[in-house]
Amino acid sequence: MQLDRRSNNLLKEVLTNPQIKSISLESKYELSRRQISYSFEKINHWLLTKNLPPINRNRQGMFLIEPILIETLLSKQENNAMKELVLTEETRIQIILLMMISQIDETLSLNHFTHALDVSKNTVLHDIKQAQLIIQEDDLTIHYSRKAGYYIEGEEFFIRKLLVHLINRLLFVQNKQLFLSEIMRLSNQELVEMTLRVERIENQLNLKFTDEKIDALPFSLIIILKRIRAGMFIGDLPVKHDELTYTKEWQAVYELFDETEHIPDSERVFFTLHLLITNIYWSDLHKQDIVPSLMIAINEMLTKFEKYACMVIKDRDQLINKLLIHVKPAYYRIKFELTDIDQLHQPVGAEFSELQHLVKKAITPLAQLIGQDIPDHEITYLSMLIGGWLARQGEHLNKKIKAVIVCPKGVSVSKMMDSVLKEIFPEFVFLDSLSVREFYQFQLDYDIVFSLIHLETDRKVFIVKSFPEKEEKLWLRQQVMGYLYGYSNDVINVEELINVIEKDATILNKTNLTKRIYSFINQQGTSTPLLTEEEPTPHLAELIPATNITLRKNIKSWNEAIRVTAQPLLRKGAITHQYVDAVIEHCQEDPYIVIGDGLAIPHASPENGVLHVGMSLLRIEEGVTFAHDYSIKIIILIAALDKHQHFKALTELLKLAGTRADLLKIKQAKVKKEITDTFKKYQQL
Structure with a gap:
């Protein structure tokens, strides 16, 4: 068993200063009484494993320390972190x-x-031989001489890049701070002083770094400064001095150096870049230096995504601000090829693949701004943010079970966890998604906690994965409901119940009805609703059967074309006339619905009258004019009820839109079967 950093520090404190009181510890370490008590419970349990007496307190709050503790622990240094680890x-x-x-x-x-x-x-x-194989990709070499010993030779930029990578990887071991300080021969005073400097930088920049980065930065910054003072300077960087001097990070770098210290400008550029690529989970954007054109590129990306996904994003400005928090550091990571420092380590589930595909299609404005392709893991982060935002659209929360989410991995993973947990527990109120630091300062009352890591709290904590599979979601729901309501293993299949209701009644909003059923079951406290495997999302050929296709030689106007296209969906009760009017109005504001040569996909927001998912097609032999610039021969009207059901069909449609030969087949088709056969080809791709 090992002691965590907090418990280890408290133990050292009371051993070296037995007269200290609990209230003084609370003030010195900025801990609550509950946190102090919890740490000493862990300390006493650890002492018992060493056959040592526990530490007690008297009524005045003073600690009662047996002499054998001071003699044994301070002299033999039992808390050596390296010796208690089994290293791979x-x-x-x-x-x-x-x-x-x-x-x-x-x-x-x-x-x-x-x-x-x-x-x-x-x-x-x-x-050492294996280490050489790893670092040779960056032209780094391990050398040895009797005079210098073992050392790494190569460009200083790549050595520092390796340093940051190693610190990030080794931070995952137990007792991480003590472990790293022993490897790097750093004193606690050095780390505390640098941590305070980093916190001053946070305040100066009006942002908060993620928990992982606030842990890693002091180590990397101390070592880099030591290397600079030893004459190990950075060479030419892929960024010019003038590209960064306008940023607040350039000014904030001065916090890292002593006032009398002379640091070359090239090193200030490096430290500025180091701060710019560091992940953050909160930022006051009104006080930030935003990269010119970055907000415009994000806005254009969302416009393209709306076109491809056939969705209208609500509260668009708020989403842009959320994206900026992630995209600003990502911009510098990608531009200067530092993306391997912040890779996503856990793969995203297959259910997000279609969403991610559409985001990748829409991301070209950002790629053009940066001048490079966007790496897949950065696209995954953006997909999680956009997907989480879409999941919250139209959701009305009631005060029921109150939960918080704790994620030390930053805003992107945090937002994805928020989306997934709300899907599993639609009847819960999720008060907030918090970093670890925020969690211990959170003032609102809550019932349960969902977290990626263990937390010291008197509330029930459920440890979850960032991206659980469907079976894990079901297991989690059963565990949580069992804890809250004492449910038996009896299971109610909510999806089958919805299907039964649909046979004898018209359901106007299936999502809301599902939530109400969950709420009713929870109030009764007798059964656990079953999160069943989602029905396979339909292919393009399934959403547009022959009965949803209309063939015309010509048509008078664009508005008439929309109304003719909508007729099959109106007859089948998939949409209302209000939705058709909304589509016509939305097209006037959105010229980006044209996705291929003569192909347009008009749509509007679901609340304007979508009753269930559907698509219909109008083929106009002579074409119809749209927005003065386009002759449209194929119109596909899309009625999207949620963020999942039409994505597979859309993915197939986008592939078809890029295939001129198949578009030509549809334009020249004599019968509907030729069109549906063309659609079926894309089910195999």
């Missing part, structure tokens, strides 16, 4: 590389590594 080969290699980069004032020999890793010299030599 991958971790050993990372430690060796980090020691070479950080311990520049040491002449590192095999003995240094064998002592630190507690392995044989042969094992260390093997690990």
